[in-house]
Amino acid sequence: MRSVIRPEPATFRTLFLRALKKGHSISMHCTCRVEYKGRAVSTLETGDRLVIIKPDKTVIIHQPAGRNPVNWMPVHSHITLDENIIRVESVNPREFMTIHLEKVLVFLSSPLTDGASLVQAGSEADMANMIYQNPHVLGEFVPASREEQTAYGFIDVFGRDYNNNLVIVECKRYKAGLDAVQQLRRYVEKIKKDKGKEVVNGIIAAPAITENAKKMLEDWGFNFIKVEPPMYLLPDREKQKNLGEFFS
Amino acid sequence: MRSVIRPEPATFRTLFLRALKKGHSISMHCTCRVEYKGRAVSTLETGDRLVIIKPDKTVIIHQPAGRNPVNWMPVHSHITLDENIIRVESVNPREFMTIHLEKVLVFLSSPLTDGASLVQAGSEADMANMIYQNPHVLGEFVPASREEQTAYGFIDVFGRDYNNNLVIVECKRYKAGLDAVQQLRRYVEKIKKDKGKEVVNGIIAAPAITENAKKMLEDWGFNFIKVEPPMYLLPDREKQKNLGEFFS
DNA sequence: CGTGCCAGGTGCCAT
DNA sequence: ATGGCACTTGGCACG
Known part of the structure; x- marks a missing residue:
């Protein structure tokens, strides 16, 4: 030194x-x-x-x-x-x-030596996991998958409502803006086309949404549901695997 | 110290x-x-x-x-x-x-004292200025304004083609992706509605574009034109004002 | 202030 | 490598 x-x-x-x-x-x-x-x-x-x-x-x-x-x-x-x-x-x-x-x-x-890595909670992924594990926060929602792959991007949470219509959920850990609505719109259009469905519902799950985004959301027949990101570590299997050494 | x-x-x-x-x-x-x-x-x-x-x-x-x-x-x-x-x-x-x-x-x-501020070129704003000053890089394009205000965001460059149709240009200093196309799409839809026009053309001006973005662009009848961001300081009035002390 | 958006964005993970 | 996207994004500019 x-x-x-x-x-x-x-x-x-x-x-x-x-x-x-x-x-x-x-x-x-x-x-x-x-x-x-x-x-x-x-x-x-x-x-x-x-x-x-x-x-x-x-x-x-x-x-x-x-x-x-x-x-x-x-x-x-x-x-x-x-x-x-x-x-x-x-x-x-x-x-x-x-x-x-x-x-x-x-x-x-x-010579600084540091083997630790940041352990964090409250991310968008945590939010999606929380919704997947507690789908009632979205009302009439039955989750089907996390991280559904599309050529046009990942769908955070994917499922159905009680009428068996497909539902796509886009999570934001902060206030949702126009970009979030457009992202949702893109997924809904893609799934409609790919699966040949007439009705696919879209949900923005976020703590808040901007005025313009709300308007665009409504124009497209989508819904906003207020959800806060969970500020604690969830008992998620994949997560536990990653954070194993920290908790053991 | x-x-x-x-x-x-x-x-x-x-x-x-x-x-x-x-x-x-x-x-x-x-x-x-x-x-x-x-x-x-x-x-x-x-x-x-x-x-x-x-x-x-x-x-x-x-x-x-x-x-x-x-x-x-x-x-x-x-x-x-x-x-x-x-x-x-x-x-x-x-x-x-x-x-x-x-x-x-x-x-x-x-006690560190530092009165200098970074002077930089090659930003998206530089690109838009360059296009505004040299509209021929976009072909049949007559520029009308820079930074046109919309409730749904700023339009980088706004103008008309030789058939007098409105043209909206979205610049990206890096490879354009799906988000860029959706941004353009949002502006075009807004302007169509606001100005009651049937035909509004959209252009992505960027050094490159991803495959998916290209496809979505074409689905919407928009165009991609390859433009590189200028890596030098342009004789832009507003810029000169900001950088006055640097050049004097 | 909120809203929107660029950034030499960076980093992560997917195909 | 390319692509799509989150980030305690940060920062600015404009309503």
């Missing part, structure tokens, strides 16, 4: 290359200019930033404000140090970034 | 609170456990990570792999240090995060 304030260029070079080679995590505060060329082109004029280089060769640059990085390069990039310029190159997608270092304010590297 | 390896709890507390108060940027490598509750719930068991706290009270936690943070809290959160627990609270959206520090491997803080 190394931490050096204002390293000399030669010192910095040594520390940087060693950390890179050893697979240590690097965090440095520095004054720099950044150029990017790839899917777009960009320039970031000189300023003070945090530059992160991970053992997997991800490069992330943060300005001192905001949640998102201002510049970055993907995992498995190729990193070289050419005088005071860090050159980063990616093959797929083909991208280039150069970090022109003016001053390294602090250099820091350590 | 401070950089301390393995600070004692008391030292850490002093440095942390001082940096927070002074609005310095904090980067620390530490062994910790992270709990989150808000729009979802999550637990991240103990491991070594990089914790970033910015002057604007954004909190970002990175594992030693991957481009994206594993946990974060938005700008303007409320941060407190309670023994060895960093508590972070956000009002909108209502969210909570706790970082349970086991070991602080390195603590680092510095």
Whole structure:
């Protein structure tokens, strides 16, 4: 583990290359200019930033404000140090970034080991599972399958109403918008055509829906049912398998 | 500027609170456990990570792999240090995060000043401007407006063909998919209804289009025209205004 | 503020 | 690899 304030260029070079080679995590505060060329082109004029280089060769640059990085390069990039310029190159997608270092304010590297992975609940998949296991939340609904495959996308929950009509359910963990309704519409049209059915009902299951989306939904004869995503881990078999080591 | 390896709890507390108060940027490598509750719930068991706290009270936690943070809290959160627990609270959206520090491997803080903002070209807006200024790339097309407002969304470019039929153009800077076609379809239907037109043509302008999207496009009588996003700064009036200080 | 939508989106999983 | 899509998406621009 190394931490050096204002390293000399030669010192910095040594520390940087060693950390890179050893697979240590690097965090440095520095004054720099950044150029990017790839899917777009960009320039970031000189300023003070945090530059992160991970053992997997991800490069992330943060300005001192905001949640998102201002510049970055993907995992498995190729990193070289050419005088005071860090050159980063990616093959797929083909991208280039150069970090022109003016001053390294602090250099820091350590061998971080982290075997844990995030365990989370409240996703759209959790919502679909919850509906599948407790279909009464949708009223007259008998579930038939989860994640029905269509060339036009996955159907979250698929089933029938008490009149035996097909029902397609599209879940959203947040407020549903126009895109959600169009997604549902696409599935309904596809299933109608594929299965040769006259009547296929569509349901948006979400905690809320926007005004426009509600209107479009009604124009198409679909329904909105208010459902909150479950904020707890469900006893889902597949999930348990994935999270086995966490719970054992 | 401070950089301390393995600070004692008391030292850490002093440095942390001082940096927070002074609005310095904090980067620390530490062994910790992270709990989150808000729009979802999550637990991240103990491991070594990089914790970033910015002057604007954004909190970002990175594992030693991957481009994206594993946990974060938005700008303007409320941060407190309670023994060895960093508590972070956000009002909108209502969210909570706790970082349970086991070991602080390195603590680092510095007053980063950065007045620069990213200057970029190659966005979808650049593409739409380019088409507006060089309409011949779409063939028989006479542009009428940019960013036409609809309750159902913005139309990228709006115009007429040589037969005086209305034409709606949807631009995508990457390969267009089903969502792009449905977006176009929504606009065309809206304009047909609003303006009482029988014929409204739709164009997807993008570098490429997926097979399914192509099929759906043709089913609806729309057209795909291959257009690459311009990778240079256009002499666009609005843009110049925004980027004035950069070019002056 | 809500609504809509782009993003160098990223990541995941499917065929 | 391509495709369809969720994401604690984040961020902006406009009503």
